[in-house]
Amino acid sequence: MIHSYIVKINFTGGIVPAGQLQQILGILEYARVRHVRFGLRQQLLIEVAAEEYETLDTLLKQQNIVYEFDTGQYPNIVSSYPAEEIFSADNWLGEGIYKDIFDLFDYRPQLKINISDNNQSFSPFFTGNINWIASSHAHFWYLYVRFPKTNSIFAWKELVYSNDIPQLSKTIEKVIWENKAAFYANDQAEGDKLATLVKQQCEYIAKPAKEPLELSPFRLPYYEGFNRYGDKTWLGIYRRDELFPVSFLIDVCKACSQTKIGQLCVTSWKSLIIKGIVAKDRLVWDKVLTRHQINVRHAANELNWQIEDESIEGLELKQQLVKHLDANDLRTFGLSFAIQTRPKSELFGCVIIRKKPVLCFGDYTVLSLYDILYTDDFNPNSRKLYVFEKNLLKSYLGEQVRRLCKTYLRTRIGQQKEDLFAQPVEATMPSGETSIPHFVYQCKHCYSVYDPLVGEPESNILAATSFDTLPESYCCPLCEAGKTEFIKKERSVIFV
Numbered sequence: 090m091i092h093s094y095i096v097k098i099n100f101t102g103g104i105v106p107a108g109q110l111q112q113i114l115g116i117l118e119y120a121r122v123r124h125v126r127f128g129l130r131q132q133l134l135i136e137v138a139a140e141e142y143e144t145l146d147t148l149l150k151q152q153n154i155v156y157e158f159d160t161g162q163y164p165n166i167v168s169s170y171p172a173e174e175i176f177s178a179d180n181w182l183g184e185g186i187y188k189d190i191f192d193l194f195d196y197r198p199q200l201k202i203n204i205s206d207n208n209q210s211f212s213p214f215f216t217g218n219i220n221w222i223a224s225s226h227a228h229f230w231y232l233y234v235r236f237p238k239t240n241s242i243f244a245w246k247e248l249v250y251s252n253d254i255p256q257l258s259k260t261i262e263k264v265i266w267e268n269k270a271a272f273y274a275n276d277q278a279e280g281d282k283l284a285t286l287v288k289q290q291c292e293y294i295a296k297p298a299k300e301p302l303e304l305s306p307f308r309l310p311y312y313e314g315f316n317r318y319g320d321k322t323w324l325g326i327y328r329r330d331e332l333f334p335v336s337f338l339i340d341v342c343k344a345c346s347q348t349k350i351g352q353l354c355v356t357s358w359k360s361l362i363i364k365g366i367v368a369k370d371r372l373v374w375d376k377v378l379t380r381h382q383i384n385v386r387h388a389a390n391e392l393n394w395q396i397e398d399e400s401i402e403g404l405e406l407k408q409q410l411v412k413h414l415d416a417n418d419l420r421t422f423g424l425s426f427a428i429q430t431r432p433k434s435e436l437f438g439c440v441i442i443r444k445k446p447v448l449c450f451g452d453y454t455v456l457s458l459y460d461i462l463y464t465d466d467f468n469p470n471s472r473k474l475y476v477f478e479k480n481l482l483k484s485y486l487g488e489q490v491r492r493l494c495k496t497y498l499r500t501r502i503g504q505q506k507e508d509l510f511a512q513p514v515e516a517t518m519p520s521g522e523t524s525i526p527h528f529v530y531q532c533k534h535c536y537s538v539y540d541p542l543v544g545e546p547e548s549n550i551l552a553a554t555s556f557d558t559l560p561e562s563y564c565c566p567l568c569e570a571g572k573t574e575f576i577k578k579e580r581s582v583i584f585v
Contacts, residue, residue, distance in 0.1 A: 094142050095399060096135040096149075096158045101191045102168035102204065103131035105353040111342035112152060117335050120145040124332040128398040129216075129436070130165040130201070131355040136399075155197075163197045168204040169212035171354035171362050175318050176310050177209035181227040186251060193255040200237060200262045201435070204254070207231075210307045212357050213437040214470045215242065219258050222302060224248050229295075231302050234261065236278040238433065240472055243280025244302075250294035260291035307439070307468050309393050309425055312360060314385040315371070322366040324374055327387060331359055331396075331404065337381040344377050357437065358392065390414055390421040395436045396428050403428040406442070406483070413487030419494050423501065425469050426490075439467040440493060441474065442486065458482065461489055467497060478538070485537070492566075530556045530575040532565040539575065 098113065113133070117125065120141045126134040137145050142158075149156055157163055169177065170187045190204065203217030207224070214222055220233040232245035249257060264286045265272040272278045313325040326333075345353065345363070348370040354362040366374060378385060391411050396403040406428055414421060427438030441462040448456035460479045464471040478489045530539040539559075544550040548566060550559070556575070563572045 091139050093136050093138050094158045096137055096145065096156050097128070097161075097163075098133040098135070098154065098156045099163060099165040100131055100133065100355055101166050101194070102170045102187060103355045103357075104170060104188070104191070105133075105355055107342045107345035107350065107352055109154075110353065111339060111346075113149075113154060114335050114339045114342065116145065116148040116152065116154075118339070119148065122335060124334055125338070126331045126333065126399070127355045127359045127361070128165075129357055129359065129395065130167050131171075131357065132165050132398075133355075134398060162199060164199075164201045166191065166194065166198060166202045166204065167212070167217060167357060169206045169209050171356045172206065172209045172211040175316070175323050175362070175364065176211045176312075177206045180206060180208045180223070182206045182208075182223045186228070190251055190254050193252060194258075195255065196259055198258065198262060200265065202258055207302065207304055210305050210470075211310055211312065214304065215472065216435040216437055219261055221249075221254055221258075222304075224298075224302075225300070226296070230254065231298060232257075234280060234283065236272050236275065237265065238274035239276050239278065241276055241278055242472060243278075243283065244298075245280075245284065246298055247295035248298050253293035253295075257287070257291055257293050260287050264290065304470060307425070307470065308423070311389055311392070312356065312358060312362070313387060313392060315366075315374075320368075321364070322368070322371060324363045324366060324385070325360055326363075326383065326385060327358070327360040327392060329387065329391065329408075333361075334381060337377075337383065340377045340380065344373050348373055358395065388415065390419070393421060393425045394428070395425070395438050397431055397434050397436065400428075400430055403430050406430075406486070410442075410487055410490055414491065414494065417491055419491060420498060421494055424467065424494065424497060427469075437469050439464045439469040439471075440490070442490070459486055461486070461493060463493065463497075467500075488566075489537075528577055528579060531578055532570050533574055533576050534565070534570045537565055 117135060120137055122135055122137055122141070122145075128134050168187060170184070173182070173184055173187065187204070200219055201217040203214065203220045205212055205214050205220070205222050207222050214220060215233060215235060218235050218237050220235065222231045222233065224231055226248060228251045229248035230251065232249055234243045234245065235241065236243070261283070264283060268286065272283060313327045315322050315324055341353070341361075341363070345351070348366065350363060350365050354364065356362060363374070394407050394411070396407055407426075410426075424440055425438045426440045426442065427436035429436055429441060429443045441464075443460045443462060444457050445460065446454040446457050448454070458480045459482075461477040461481065462474040463477055465473040465475070477493050481489060529541070531537070539545065539556055541555050542552060544552040544554045545566060556577075559572060561572060564570060565574070
């Protein structure tokens, strides 16, 4: 029996007109919806009780509000617009250009489209299927096509003019659907073939892409609380449980009207940003936060996580891991984390905690293990992954994530990554790991691995220290099992 439905409303590019949001919230209040969420792709996610769905459906249709329920057919156009002016500046790409591009879309994309400023690291670049990234040439964009259901990315050989982005995106999507066997869920998809077919159907203004794309180094800004920019203030609002009370958001919309702010922004971190607050109106916003007891100063190590939409399991695991990191008073600056509980979900993070079922009965998973992966140079926009630890029980994740964080911090104070990690095991996202032919030693209780190439820097055991030369008092750093409890195995047996 179905108890509830998930209704999705897209906000193109993350721009939320305050008046439209207030209208939607009024309908939700009437349909007895008390809380809403925001999604990774800048959507409004609404869980409505089955008995109230018909009421909600009728009212949304009466107001001509476009939505879908219990599907992901239209995954929204994601953009870095929320970062514009506050996290990115000194660039030709401004509010007017974003909105001009959005206005030219005359269809509802069924592929994921990302439109990003290259001068920011707040919004993801490559989580879309059609990824537009601003170049240094005014009004011209790089294009990267990631073929659906694959990790294969094709770099378009031209820079494309701003006003042609919507029509070219539409044609690319049309060609992919018309040639599904060639371009959908096909790791061998040919980008040049796609470009040829697209150019037969679409004319656009372009110039050769003579210079390689250069992205800003990743640095996740603190995106919460009141913050000054110029002579104004912006307000970021994050919710630990991802739930935004409808009554609170209604008051936010009223405050927007009172302070003459026409729009809000939804970010890819499931948070809200309100720009353009002038000094005299700061008290209005303080009162809204106070009335609803909204905290806007969470620790940075809680803000740098991405969880799949509507994933209670992922959210609970995040809270468990954040608590562990906090208890160890561990610095996580420069890192972003993602928890993947569903196959091939697209998340933005340089440390990926991936769940994999290992024992199932029918549709029920009895036992799951977890892998901890990290991206090349800890850049969350990289598509190349390396294995840190594999086949971990959930209870051991906290300690292994702590180890990875400490190791990462050492790499940022001058030591080379090769001295701290095992020879990396490359992996595409989400699969395709290969192995390194040498022996390691695995604890038979918690499956933790001692690799002689790495040693244990946190225990002052240097790299290239053989297991045989470890003292007899050596014990597992995770479960404290003795040295005799380790089993010698080929690394390829473990990391597959």
